[in-house]
Amino acid sequence: MGKVSSLGLGIVTAVGGFVDMGELVTTSQAGAQYRFALLWTITVGVLGIMVFIDTVGRVAIASGRSIFDVIRERLGYKVGLVALGVAMLINVLTIVIEICGMALVIQLITHLSYLWWVPVAGLLVLIILWFGSFSLVENGAAILGLALLIFIVAAINLNPPWDQVARQMVMPTIPQGRKLFPYAFQAVALLGAFMTPYEVFFYSSGAIEEKWTGKDFITNRATTIIGFTFGSLIVIAMMVVAAQTFFPHQIQSQAFPSIPVPVITSLGTAGFLVFLLGAFASTGGAAMEATLATTYTTAQFFGWDWGQSHNPKGAPIFSFTTILAVIAAVIIAFIGIDPIQLTIYTTALAAFSLPFTFIPLFIVANDEEYMGEMKNGRLTNIASLFFLAVLVLVTLATIPLFILGGGGG
Amino acid sequence: MYLMRLVLDKEIVDRNGHKAGKVNDLMLELHDDGALQVAAILTGPDSFVSLLPDWMDLATIWVRTSLLHLDPPDPIEIGWSHVTQIDVAVHIDLDRVKAGLLRTQEAVWKRWLKPLPFSER
Numbered sequence: 001m002g003k004v005s006s007l008g009l010g011i012v013t014a015v016g017g018f019v020d021m022g023e024l025v026t027t028s029q030a031g032a033q034y035r036f037a038l039l040w041t042i043t044v045g046v047l048g049i050m051v052f053i054d055t056v057g058r059v060a061i062a063s064g065r066s067i068f069d070v071i072r073e074r075l076g077y078k079v080g081l082v083a084l085g086v087a088m089l090i091n092v093l094t095i096v097i098e099i100c101g102m103a104l105v106i107q108l109i110t111h112l113s114y115l116w117w118v119p120v121a122g123l124l125v126l127i128i129l130w131f132g133s134f135s136l137v138e139n140g141a142a143i144l145g146l147a148l149l150i151f152i153v154a155a156i157n158l159n160p161p162w163d164q165v166a167r168q169m170v171m172p173t174i175p176q177g178r179k180l181f182p183y184a185f186q187a188v189a190l191l192g193a194f195m196t197p198y199e200v201f202f203y204s205s206g207a208i209e210e211k212w213t214g215k216d217f218i219t220n221r222a223t224t225i226i227g228f229t230f231g232s233l234i235v236i237a238m239m240v241v242a243a244q245t246f247f248p249h250q251i252q253s254q255a256f257p258s259i260p261v262p263v264i265t266s267l268g269t270a271g272f273l274v275f276l277l278g279a280f281a282s283t284g285g286a287a288m289e290a291t292l293a294t295t296y297t298t299a300q301f302f303g304w305d306w307g308q309s310h311n312p313k314g315a316p317i318f319s320f321t322t323i324l325a326v327i328a329a330v331i332i333a334f335i336g337i338d339p340i341q342l343t344i345y346t347t348a349l350a351a352f353s354l355p356f357t358f359i360p361l362f363i364v365a366n367d368e369e370y371m372g373e374m375k376n377g378r379l380t381n382i383a384s385l386f387f388l389a390v391l392v393l394v395t396l397a398t399i400p401l402f403i404l405g406g407g408g409g
Numbered sequence: 410m411y412l413m414r415l416v417l418d419k420e421i422v423d424r425n426g427h428k429a430g431k432v433n434d435l436m437l438e439l440h441d442d443g444a445l446q447v448a449a450i451l452t453g454p455d456s457f458v459s460l461l462p463d464w465m466d467l468a469t470i471w472v473r474t475s476l477l478h479l480d481p482p483d484p485i486e487i488g489w490s491h492v493t494q495i496d497v498a499v500h501i502d503l504d505r506v507k508a509g510l511l512r513t514q515e516a517v518w519k520r521w522l523k524p525l526p527f528s529e530r
Contacts, residue, residue: 063497072418072431073497077460080418131530302454303420303431304514312528316518370497 019148020286021101022094022193022350023235024259024279025343030186031242032253036160036168037175039239041187045194046232048387050224051380052195052358053203055365057220060207062374067204068300071360074367079360084301086356091198091297093346094290095329099125100339101283104256105276114256115334122330125287129322134209134308137292141285147278148234154266155237158244165240185405188398189344192351194235195391198286198293200357205296209307217374241266256340291329295321352398354391362388412447420498421452421487423505430510432499433457436486449486450499454513456484477516485509 030038056067063070068087072080102124103117110117128137174183212220241262246253253259260279263271292308295318299306305315312319333339362384365376376384413435421429434451458469473479487501487508494500505511522528 065497069420073420077418077433077457081461130527301431302457303428303452305428311530312522312525313518316514316522320517320521 019145019231019234019238019278019282020094020193020196021097021283021339021343022196022347023238024101024283025256025340026186026190026193026347027235027238028242028253028259029344030190031239031244032246032251032258034175034178034183034186035243035247036165036240037173037178037183038187038190039165039168039236040170040172041190042194042232042236042239043169044387044390045191046228047383048191048390049195049199050228051383051387052200052361053228054221054224055361055376055380055384056200056204057207057212057224058217058374059361059364059371060204061212061214061216061220062372063370064208065370066208066296066300067201067357067361068297070364070370071357072301074364074370075360080301083356083360084297086353087197087201087297088294090196090346090350090353091201091290091294092325092328092332093342093349094196094198095125095287095294095325096332097339097343097346098283098287098290099326099329100333100342101256102280102287103333104339105280105283108257108260108276114339115336118333119330121284121287122326122333125284125291126323126326129288129291129308129326130312130319132308134206137285137288137308138206141281141288144281145278145285147274148282150263150267150271150274150278151234151237151241154263154271155240155244157266158241158262160240160244165236169236179405181401181405183405184397185348185401188351188394188401189347191390191394192347192349192354195354196347196350197353197357198290200361201293201297202289205292205300205306209309254340291322291325294325295319348398348402351391351394353395355388355395358384358388358391415495416447416450416499419495421450421510422498422500423508423510424493424500424502425504427505429501429503429505429508430485431457434460434484447489449488450492451484451486452510453485459484473513473516477513477520479512479516485512 030041059070060066065073068080068084071083099118099121100114102121103114106117106121107114128140132140174180207216207220242253245262245265246258251258260272260275263275296306298304298321299315299318302317304317306318307315310318362376364370365384366381368375416432416435419432421432423429430452432450432452433456435447436449436451438446438448440446454469455473458465485508487503491501491503492499493502503510
């Protein structure tokens with residue numbers, strides 16, 4: 001059961017992390033506007049997140065500590081506080097967009113404005129987190145999130161030119177007549193969507209919750225590779241179906257109801273219903289994970305009791321922060337910012353923030369005192385440095401691209 | 410410097426193996442011969458905030474007195490003689506509850522969580 005549970009952890013971060021509101025929106029927009037020309041971001045994003053998730057798993061196994069515990073211990077409170085502040089901002093915004101995602105799915109069914117459903121979605125997230133165990137959050141979202149495999153079925157059914165798809169997975173190109181800056185901003189948003197910080201915090205803390213030991217080293221690596229490969233197939237399919245459906249007609253996918261259109265075109269009402277289930281589970285799972293990521297990081301930084309295994313009395317500040325995070329997210333959602341635009345901005349901001357987490361992680365992963373025999377090997381360091389360079393470049397480029405690229409519009 | 414690296418920002422673990430906060434600062438004693446000696450480790454939110462800008466002090470005082478009904482802040486001192494071991498954590502021979510290391514967590518529980526439905530689940 002332990003091995004199966006560990007495997008589930010990899011899959012849930014693949015489905016709940018890779019396929020969340022960020023992916024639903026950015027891949028649909030990218031496919032509609034640029035056809036297959038941004039598929040390469042999936043290759044970079046998936047490989048990058050594999051390297052970093054594998055590293056946080058090893059840090060948890062080797063030191064018995066979660067990422068924020070170690071960041072503060074190793075780099076001090078000043079650096080830790082900056083990393084915590086940035087992480088909290090992105091995490092709360094992620095909760096906002098995921099709760100909006102849940103509400104938008106209900107809107108598709110009821111035709112009542114999503115704003116009516118935002119508090120309902122927030123309450124549902126709180127109830128599950130209040131009463132549910134870690135394994136319920138992890139496995140419940142994972143199993144229901146599998147419904148998004150429907151995108152793969154739809155992609156096969158739409159019969160895209162697979163040779164072009166394969167080529168564009170490794171070859172960045174800008175379609176004729178498209179401007180560079182909006183294209184580059186869209187690429188940044190996609191990278192931020194694939195490498196969201198909350199999934200790193202959730203994975204790291206989950207490994208501690210599940211009491212991983214040295215025996216889980218292989219499990220960590222296997223689930224990272226299998227889990228994220230599995231997740232990437234879904235997002236490839238999501239971009240491909242949007243490209244096949246929207247791009248030939250020059251239709252942009254700027255609203256949530258357009259996201260399932262390719263599935264409906266390909267598979268009809270049955271496909272739509274499966275999409276609704278998968279989208280609700282994925283955004284709901286991501287909302288819970290992002291909420292936990294917020295509370296995990298805060299409690300770990302200050303040394304408070306934390307974990308879903310505690311009841312509220314056993315970890316009061318952890319539980320209280322959970323409530324505050326969800327309430328804050330619901331209030332922000334009520335400001336009425338277009339959730340699709342907010343998703344693009346949040347994923348771009350996530351991309352901007354990634355070095356704040358990954359640079360300390362890289363330093364810790366090379367610290368023999370913490371890591372012992374599990375410290376980064378040469379190959380992992382080369383891969384990590386490559387992706388860190390990409391992330392720093394992305395961070396430096398995000399704000400100028402936001403201005404020059406008109407926010408991706 | 411070595412001691413700071415060894416102790417600062419590490420997790421404190423009480424005699425029962427439970428988390429008891431982080432080492433936020435150290436209290437040093439200056440002896441007549443000019444030697445510096447660690448007198449205590451400082452923990453709790455107040456010792457942390459004292460490291461930050463002044464306005465955060467005011468915010469913390471407001472949170473503690475108005476929202477948590479706690480006394481005005483004072484860092485919690487743990488005498489160096491209570492430190493029994495230093496490895497990935499700083500181990501102390503005190504019970505975290507009796508030593509008052511859970512004051513803030515207990516206040517949040519009593520003031521904000523306990524009155525909620527299903528809080529004792």
